[in-house]
Amino acid sequence: MSTTAEAVGQAKAAITSADLAKAREVSATVGEFRSPTPRMVCRNVNVWYADKQAIKDVNLDIGKNEVVSMIGPSGCGKSTFLRCLNRMNDTIAGCRVSGTLELDGVDIYDKRLDVVPLRAQVGMVFQKPNPFPKSIYENVAYGPRIHGLTNDKAELDALVEESLRKAGLWEEVKDRLDQPGTGLSGGQQQRLCIARTIAVSPEVILMDEPCSALDPIATAKIEELIDELRANYSIAIVTHSMQQAARVSQRTAYFHLGDLIEVGQTDQIFTNPRHRLTEDYITGRFG
Amino acid sequence: MNSPIAAARPRAIDRVNQSLKRRYAAERRFRFLGASAVVIGLLFVTILFVDIIGKGYTAFWQTSIQLSIYFDPEVIDPSGERDPQELRRADYQKLARDALRAEFPEVQRRQELRELYGLLSTGVAQQLAERVQANPERIGTTEAVWLLADDDVDMLIKGKIDRDLPESDRRVKDRPLAWIEALEAKGAIEKHFNTPFFSNGTSREPELAGIAGALMGSFYTLLLTLLFSFPIAVATAVYLEEFAPKNRWTDLIEVNINNLAAVPSIVFGLLGLAVFINFFGVPRSTPLVGALVLTLMTLPTIIIASRAALKSVPPSIREAALGVGASPLQTQFHHVLPLAMPGMLTGTIIGMAQALGETAPLLMIGMIAFIVDIPGGATDAATVLPVQIFLWADSPERGFVERTSAAIMVLLAFLIAMNLTAVMLRRKFERRW
Structure with a gap:
């Protein structure tokens, strides 16, 4: 396996040596990792699991109203990076994070910061649909209830309906809100999890391969939903499907063995990748 | 090719x-x-x-002898004032003896009379006193009453004493045997359902001994054991499994808990004697101290089962709860504990069943005492079912053999009921996802 520098050296002529020199000053990443309107700003993020470094010096912004997709071969650190954004990595023993991660200018790894409100602001949808073994209504109402977001039952009912509508699930479940959420189909469960996440009005939604357990029809529904949610939220999505990344995201980040190799507008990454590793990956030569 | x-x-x-x-x-x-x-x-x-x-x-049926009792006012109430004090003190035994003499007028000699009186249990005085207290109008009337027979008569009627044995080898001699056969011929001997077995405390007389005292003792002891051990064990399991840092100290604690589960129970009894009774001054022979000792014994069982139940809750549920911003404690109480509860309850009931059958540690803290009164609370002296079984098994009277087995049956019935409850609770609370 060639190093990043060698790989960049062999890449297409689209990058001049001056560009490369400039890129190296800031990071090894090719392309523009900054966003003009950043919501989350991540600089020099390193993560270790015990002694093993999982991601190295990653710099990436997540802008307002945009979907950033993260692609790359298995074990490249994209999920790890995603889980840093709402400190879900805190629950893993032996996990260390260094660098700066900011949400709206606030350092989320500040010792004084409380992770409970952070996770209300940065919601997460997991790979495997994980509804609570409670009713559909309770699944969605749980977040607002523990955070005290509504004043009375009527408001809570309205919020549950609104969240389920936004997740495109209302029409399918409105007559059976008291039935267990675990009785829904896989795709419905995942949309229920999305409804549960948006019920607490987060600012950023993290999605960790949300469609990997779903069939193409359910996947299409979720993708449609992601596109609609973009109007109100910033979304970071990890996916193994390059078609999905191409369909839903505005910007794409390619991870490789813990390095963020290339970031760019999604169409540019898929039509005109500048780094050889990116090109190899999206053309299916490995990964 | x-x-x-x-x-x-x-x-x-x-x-x-x-x-x-x-x-x-x-x-x-x-x-x-x-x-x-x-x-x-x-x-x-x-x-x-x-x-x-x-x-x-056979212990669930008890032999009674029917005698026509004259509730003699001269004996019961010589003053004629129906004074409850006087009614209680009266010599009711005499009423039964008079009735027996009337039944067998030919018996005159002192030695023979003693044998004749021996046909009845000493408990008949209590039986007659209760009748009179229930209705003092009976005084002065004659009534046919079923009176409890002595345990030897009971054994004979139940066929546990062979009538064909030579007299020298037979516990019931020829004379009493003749009287019993006479009564049988008259239809004055019957076996009735043995309610005293379920309502009396223990006794030196097999026909009067019941398990109510031991049952109540077991009930109070187990109730307190449950109240002490379940919250402590669940809190320990949740803390160790979900909150405690994983380091050398928690490893040490875990090893110790596993070791405690294997400590011989008599050691817990000694510990209870030294700590609870001698140091803290908890009254001995009481369900309270018994429960404290049994709590120590059942804690490891429940903790280990609870930790296993917590481990089996899928991590995705914790992530989901944390992901919507639940605090760690909310995650535990709203999501993880309800899912782990069936396993915890099963562990608890297994621990309780173990405590119900435990004898050795209770011997050390004085629950082996001979206690006739039925305990009315957690600080009354009491004994428990297994200890009662042990005591009866140790008694020489023939009548205690069947009572020991009957008490074992009651104990087994409780164990089976508890295990069925465990299964049912599991079914009820088990959730699938």
Whole structure:
């Protein structure tokens, strides 16, 4: 396996040596990792699991109203990076994070910061649909209830309906809100999890391969939903499907063995990748 | 066709076929061993049950003798004022004896009379007193009353004393035997359902001994054990499993908890004696101190079961809860604990069943005392079912043999009921996802 520098050296002529020199000053990443309107700003993020470094010096912004997709071969650190954004990595023993991660200018790894409100602001949808073994209504109402977001039952009912509508699930479940959420189909469960996440009005939604357990029809529904949610939220999505990344995201980040190799507008990454590793990956030569 | 691979192929399948025979034989052997283990196990359980039930079922019936009792006002209420104090003090035994003498007027000699009186239990005085207290109008009337027979009569009627034995080998001698047969011929001897067995405390007289005292003692002890051990064990399990840092200290604690589960129970009894009774001054022989000792004993069982139940809750549920911003404690109480509860309850009931059957540690803290009164609270002196069984098994009277088996049956019934409850709770609370 060639190093990043060698790989960049062999890449297409689209990058001049001056560009490369400039890129190296800031990071090894090719392309523009900054966003003009950043919501989350991540600089020099390193993560270790015990002694093993999982991601190295990653710099990436997540802008307002945009979907950033993260692609790359298995074990490249994209999920790890995603889980840093709402400190879900805190629950893993032996996990260390260094660098700066900011949400709206606030350092989320500040010792004084409380992770409970952070996770209300940065919601997460997991790979495997994980509804609570409670009713559909309770699944969605749980977040607002523990955070005290509504004043009375009527408001809570309205919020549950609104969240389920936004997740495109209302029409399918409105007559059976008291039935267990675990009785829904896989795709419905995942949309229920999305409804549960948006019920607490987060600012950023993290999605960790949300469609990997779903069939193409359910996947299409979720993708449609992601596109609609973009109007109100910033979304970071990890996916193994390059078609999905191409369909839903505005910007794409390619991870490789813990390095963020290339970031760019999604169409540019898929039509005109500048780094050889990116090109190899999206053309299916490995990964 | 002559290539090495083509030539090797049929040989491979032949080898597979050859090995198949061995593999299937091994499987059959394994199944046979498993099935025979189950059969042997069931056989022993059956033998146990047949033996206990066969010995014990007769204890649920008790022989009574019907006598026409004259509630003599001269004996019961000489002053004629119906003073409850006086009614309580009266010599009711005399009423029964008079009735017996009236039944067998030919008996005159002192020695014979003593034998005659021995047909009745000493408990008849209590029986008659209760009748009079229930309705003082009876005084002055004559009534046919079923009175409790002595345990030797009971054994004879139940066929546990052989009437054909020579008199010298027989516990019931010829004279009493003749009287009993006379009464039988009159239809004045019957077996009735043995309610005193369930309502009396223990006694030196088998026909008066009941398990109510031991049952209440077991009830209070287990109730307190449950109240003490369940919250402590669940809190410990949740803390160790979900909150405690994983380091050398928590490893040490875990090893210690596992070791505690294997400590002989008598050691817990000594500990309870030294700490709870001698140091803290908890009254001895009481359900309270018994429960404290049994709590120490059942804690490891419940903690280990609870931790296993917590481990089996899928991590995705914790992530989901944390992901919507639940605090760690909310995650535990709203999501993890309800899912772990069936496992925890099962562990608890198994621990409780173990505590219900425990004898050794209770001997150390004085619960082996002979206590006739039925305990009315957690600080009254009491004994428990297994200790009662132990005490009765140790008694020489023939009548205690069937009572021991009957008490074992009651204990087993409770154990089975508790285990069924565990299964039902599990079914009820088990959730699938």
